[in-house]
Amino acid sequence: MFEDQMDKVRITFDEWAISGRSELMEKEHSKTVLKFLNSVPFDKPFSFLDVGCGNGWVVRKIAQLKNCKKAVGIDKSKNMITKANSKKKSLKELYLKADIQSWKFRNKFDYIFSMESLYYLSPMESGLKKIYRLLKPGGQFFCGTDFYSDNKATTHWSEMMKLPLDLRSKKQWKKTFEEIGFKTKTKQVKDPSNRKKWKQEFGTLFIIGTK
Numbered sequence: 085m086f087e088d089q090m091d092k093v094r095i096t097f098d099e100w101a102i103s104g105r106s107e108l109m110e111k112e113h114s115k116t117v118l119k120f121l122n123s124v125p126f127d128k129p130f131s132f133l134d135v136g137c138g139n140g141w142v143v144r145k146i147a148q149l150k151n152c153k154k155a156v157g158i159d160k161s162k163n164m165i166t167k168a169n170s171k172k173k174s175l176k177e178l179y180l181k182a183d184i185q186s187w188k189f190r191n192k193f194d195y196i197f198s199m200e201s202l203y204y205l206s207p208m209e210s211g212l213k214k215i216y217r218l219l220k221p222g223g224q225f226f227c228g229t230d231f232y233s234d235n236k237a238t239t240h241w242s243e244m245m246k247l248p249l250d251l252r253s254k255k256q257w258k259k260t261f262e263e264i265g266f267k268t269k270t271k272q273v274k275d276p277s278n279r280k281k282w283k284q285e286f287g288t289l290f291i292i293g294t295k
């Protein structure tokens with residue numbers, strides 16, 4: 085309980101949920117995330133988990149797909165989960181307040197997704213191992229990050245947010261996934277129309293891990 089009260093990540097995002105920043109993140113992240121997700125066929129019935137779902141915008145989108153049977157979003161911020169529940173569009177969606185490290189869930193997923201969330205675990209290995217366990221054999225983890233050391237414009241974020249963030253290079257992200265047991269690929273999704281130079285030149289790094 086005491087630990088939870090002191091959790092700076094949770095406190096930060098509880099505030100962001102109230103101040104409208106979850107919608108700003110949705111706007112900022114959606115261009116590259118949707119470009120990436122639109123390239124996934126989702127051609128068989130599937131279950132989906134979003135780790136660090138924020139206001140639930142990805143879960144809402146995915147739940148609209150015909151083959152989606154269940155889309156779950158977890159977030160350690162209670163206010164983010166309240167926000168996600170208030171925006172809920174379908175019975176396929178489920179939002180739970182949980183920290184990925186301690187979350188207990190019986191079912192396994194076909195796809196797990198996470199955007200700009202994993203590096204709040206510093207180091208990220210414990211969360212990544214948990215995600216691996218939560219995937220069915222052959223299941224895939226799509227992990228999006230704008231925060232990676234090759235993308236120099238973002239490397240000051242830890243200082244800016246006053247939070248210990250786990251900064252790694254593209255090569256290190258890939259190696260970390262492989263050490264957990266994933267077959268791993270990476271993809272940089274750029275946004276040529278964005279006014280930010282780094283979005284045009286580096287974009288969002290997706291690490292695609294297959295169990």
Ligand SMILES: C[S@@+](CC[C@H](N)C(=O)[O-])C[C@H]1O[C@@H](n2cnc3c(N)ncnc32)[C@H](O)[C@@H]1O
Nearest residue numbers: 097109136137138159160161183184199201204
């Ligand atoms: C930068 S926000 C991104 C939110 C959302 N994915 C988006 O793109 O709009 C990071 C989110 O991850 C959540 N988060 C951070 N660490 C977490 C953990 N260990 N377990 C669950 N959620 C976590 C935060 O509470 C926050 O809502």
